[in-house]
Amino acid sequence: MEFSSKLLENAVVEMSQLPGIGKRTALRLVLHLLRQPESQTAHLAKALVNLRTEINFCKNCHNISDTEICEICANPRRDKKLVCVVEDVRDVMAIENTSQFKGLYHVLGGKISPMDGIGPSQLTIESLLNKVKAGEITEIIFALSSTMEGDTTNFYIYKQLENTNVQTSTIARGIGVGDELEYADEITLGRSIVNRVPFENSLKNQ
Numbered sequence: 001m002e003f004s005s006k007l008l009e010n011a012v013v014e015m016s017q018l019p020g021i022g023k024r025t026a027l028r029l030v031l032h033l034l035r036q037p038e039s040q041t042a043h044l045a046k047a048l049v050n051l052r053t054e055i056n057f058c059k060n061c062h063n064i065s066d067t068e069i070c071e072i073c074a075n076p077r078r079d080k081k082l083v084c085v086v087e088d089v090r091d092v093m094a095i096e097n098t099s100q101f102k103g104l105y106h107v108l109g110g111k112i113s114p115m116d117g118i119g120p121s122q123l124t125i126e127s128l129l130n131k132v133k134a135g136e137i138t139e140i141i142f143a144l145s146s147t148m149e150g151d152t153t154n155f156y157i158y159k160q161l162e163n164t165n166v167q168t169s170t171i172a173r174g175i176g177v178g179d180e181l182e183y184a185d186e187i188t189l190g191r192s193i194v195n196r197v198p199f200e201n202s203l204k205n206q
């Protein structure tokens with residue numbers, strides 16, 4: 001792609017670093033910004049910079065939060081003994097939208113994926129196990145997407161919990177293999193949490 005301006009090229013190159021954004025789409029977005037009032041670009045740039053400099057993760061569940069302890073963990077009406085294990089903030093948002101879950105979350109920050117060089121130590125698994133050891137949890141619900149990485153991660157955590165009294169369950173799947181949680185519709189996802197099954201049962205089906 002030949003550019004008539006170095007400034008234009010720089011903006012397009014930076015924009016095209018984002019996932020799913022090729023050079024053509026990046027050019028379209030950049031030209032769109034140029035046609036809008038300057039203040040819009042300033043707001044966008046400020047929001048992105050603030051996101052990086054001021055972002056916080058909840059000390060308890062590791063979800064993205066503006067405060068040290070997120071609103072969900074700080075809510076006295078939530079059942080602190082029931083913990084739903086998810087991959088990232090998108091899953092928390094999807095499950096919260098169902099209004100069917102009254103426990104807390106534990107955000108792993110990814111899934112175990114040897115192909116991508118992600119092992120258990122890069123995730124927040126130890127923090128979860130520490131909460132279990134402290135006796136804070138009676139049931140853990142696995143709500144990772146049913147991909148190979150999701151299953152591997154569930155099983156790894158399940159094995160770590162073997163000699164504890166914690167019950168483990170997995171969300172009932174109205175959700176097809178490989179579908180990300182965030183794409184499941186609210187009713188299906190809500191139902192799958194209410195109708196969760198003991199994790200052992202899900203192993204027998206494999």
Ligand SMILES: [Zn+2]
Nearest residue numbers: 058061070073
């Ligand atoms: Zn939290």
